[in-house]
């Protein structure tokens with residue numbers, strides 16, 4: 465399964481989503497962000513940094529692969545969208561970000577309809593608002609939420625699957641239960657889109 469985390473906007477949660485999903489599913493990550501510390505958060509070999517223009521020679525669809533590609537100008541993106549089983553587009557509920565998100569969705573939709581939008585740092589009411597805007601302006605793609613979470617902010621330093629975190633203690637199950645449900649919903653939706 466080839467997943468691509470994509471947004472023309474920086475800082476909206478591509479790498480966070482890639483890392484959460486990789487820790488949870490055992491996927492490997494390819495990133496074009498040579499300065500990202502994401503490789504330190506995964507066991508050796510599970511994250512490969514691709515130099516400009518570089519791409520893996522073969523992509524085995526039977527393996528779980530996540531691309532974390534920042535910068536829409538990267539020419540490799542078009543090829544990736546064509547082979548992707550799912551393209552995950554994170555956004556936040558702010559006017560300028562939504563403009564970029566709508567443009568990103570329209571561009572991705574020229575290559576694939578396997579799109580999942582994630583409203584990151586969602587506050588109460590954000591999910592419904594953003595979903596309505598996306599559905600009206602870009603198309604009826606699934607839209608899910610990921611709220612702000614300290615566990616996510618800590619993920620680079622303390623990488624751990626969210627499912628392992630909630631299994632540690634009843635207190636953790638209570639504190640991180642909501643996050644676990646959000647992450648599970650996102651990963652389940654990614655698989656469903658990939659196999660649709």
Ligand SMILES: Nc1ncnc2c1ncn2[C@@H]1O[C@H](COP(=O)(O)OP(=O)(O)OP(=O)(O)O)[C@@H](O)[C@H]1O
Nearest residue numbers: 474475476477478479480534585611612613616617
């Ligand atoms: N839901 C969240 N809760 C808490 N912190 C978050 C959340 N999402 C992202 N962050 C934090 O926000 C910052 C930006 O997120 P991230 O690096 O995932 O964005 P990005 O889209 O990959 O950015 P870039 O375009 O620079 O690569 C990071 O410090 C990350 O830890």
Ligand SMILES: [Mg+2]
Nearest residue numbers: 478479497534
């Ligand atoms: Mg990033």
